[in-house]
Every structure is written in structure tokens, then in C-alpha cells.
Amino acid sequence: MRLSFVEGWSGAFALIPLVGLALAGKAPESSSPSGASGGTSAFQLPPLPYRQEALEPYISARTMSFHYGKHHQTYVDNLNKLSAGTPWAGQPLEKIIRDTVGVADKAAVFNNAAQVWNHTFFWQSMKPGGGGQPTGRLRKLIEKSFGSFDEFQKTFVDTAVAQFGSGWAWLVQEGDSLKIVKTSNADTPVAHGQTALLTCDVWEHAYYLDYQNRRKDFVQAFLDHLANWEFAASQLK
Ligand code: MN3
Numbered sequence: 252m253r254l255s256f257v258e259g260w261s262g263a264f265a266l267i268p269l270v271g272l273a274l275a276g277k278a279p280e281s282s283s284p285s286g287a288s289g290g291t292s293a294f295q296l297p298p299l300p301y302r303q304e305a306l307e308p309y310i311s312a313r314t315m316s317f318h319y320g321k322h323h324q325t326y327v328d329n330l331n332k333l334s335a336g337t338p339w340a341g342q343p344l345e346k347i348i349r350d351t352v353g354v355a356d357k358a359a360v361f362n363n364a365a366q367v368w369n370h371t372f373f374w375q376s377m378k379p380g381g382g383g384q385p386t387g388r389l390r391k392l393i394e395k396s397f398g399s400f401d402e403f404q405k406t407f408v409d410t411a412v413a414q415f416g417s418g419w420a421w422l423v424q425e426g427d428s429l430k431i432v433k434t435s436n437a438d439t440p441v442a443h444g445q446t447a448l449l450t451c452d453v454w455e456h457a458y459y460l461d462y463q464n465r466r467k468d469f470v471q472a473f474l475d476h477l478a479n480w481e482f483a484a485s486q487l488k
């Protein structure tokens with residue numbers, strides 16, 4: 252089962268348990284972008300798949316309130332402002348990302364569309380009581396690609412720490428092999444023909460309130476306690 256963003260948010264999130272949505276802080280109806288000019292906004296902040304405090308103590312509710320409620324919301328708002336009255340309005344995020352990557356005068360559209368996609372994927376890459384180890388086909392692919400699950404973990408943490416400045420660490424699929432890649436700023440595997448399986452946001456806003464400058468501790472906690480391996484496995488092609 253592969254979640255698709257192509258069908259829009261309602262399709263993409265139909266698979267997410269609806270438990271706790273009322274307490275997630277913002278219902279989609281209450282988060283309509285202030286900058287959109289009339290009518291229904293094309294893009295909406297998708298509901299979190301868990302409550303804002305559900306990832307404590309590894310990610311605090313305070314971090315989630317800013318990261319989801321402010322940062323993610325702002326990318327949605329910006330994308331609505333930038334796409335209003337253009338051919339991008341209402342298009343699938345993946346199409347916008349692929350059409351605008353590397354286009355100099357579309358950088359703002361790319362950055363905001365990619366950040367909306369990346370954050371939605373990041374929330375799904377985690378779950379309360381996550382971590383542990385993957386099983387089945389994903390486990391076999393990890394062992395084939397990295398030698399062992401321990402070696403995968405070490406490489407993922409090293410890669411996340413090595414990303415200079417803002418960006419993301421990803422587990423991606425390319426054909427029959429898995430890779431760990433880092434991307435800068437809003438850049439995303441979606442723009443490069445890779446299938447994203449799991450991601451950790453390593454922008455400072457993702458961890459600074461809880462970990463200050465200790466990015467490595469944050470990424471290790473992500474792997475040990477939050478990583479949603481069932482979601483990652485569901486993205487395999
Ligand atoms: Mn972020």
C-alpha cells in the first residue's frame with residue numbers, strides 16, 4: 252500500500268487513523284489561509300496523524316505547535332498566495348515540485364510546495380511508540396543495501412549530522428536498492444526521481460527547543476523512538 256499525494260490531501264490521508272484529530276490543534280476548516288483571495292483554498296494543512304503531545308518526550312508539544320502549527324502552516328499559506336490565479340492552483344504537489352525544480356523564477360513556488368510535501372511526509376515518518384526495527388521486505392532491502400540495520404542507523408545519523416545548515420535526511424528507494432541521502436533547504440527526493448521511504452527534518456526549527464544544538468541526539472531519538480517503519484514499508488515500490 253503506497254500513500255499517494257497525487258490525489259490530493261483527502262486521498263493521501265484517508266489511510267491515517269483519525270484518532271485525536273480534534274485535539275491536533277487545528278482542524279482543516281479553521282486553518283484557511285488568510286492570504287488567499289476568495290474562494291476555497293487549493294492547499295490545506297493536513298491533519299497531524301497523532302496529537303501534538305503524542306511524541307513526547309522525544310519531540311515536545313511546544314515544538315510541534317510551532318513546527319506544525321506555524322512553520323508547516325506558513326508553507327501552505329505561501330503556496331496558496333503564490334499559486335492563486337496560476338496554473339499551479341489545485342495541482343498535485345508532486346507535479347508542482349517536478350515542474351519547478353531548478354527553474355530560477357519559480358524557486359519560491361518550488362520551495363513552498365516541496366516544504367508542504369516534506370513536512371507532511373515527516374509527520375507520517377513518525378509515530379508514538381515508533382523506532383525499533385523494520386521487518387519483512389524492507390528489512391531485507393536495508394540489509395542488502397547497507398550490510399546490516401546497525402550500519403543503516405549509523406549512516407543515517409552521520410548523514411543527518413553532516414547536512415550543513417537546513418535540510419533533510421532521507422531513506423529512499425532507487426530501483427531495487429535503498430540509499431540514504433541528504434537534501435538542502437526544501438529540496439526533496441520527489442524532485443529527483445527517488446521514492447522517499449522515511450525522512451527526518453534537520454532544520455533547526457525541528458529540534459532546537461528540545462535539543463538546542465544537539466542534532467545528533469535528536470536524530471538518534473528519531474530512529475530509536477519515533478521512526479514509523481510500517482509507513483516506510485508502505486511506500487516501497
Ligand atoms: Mn521543518
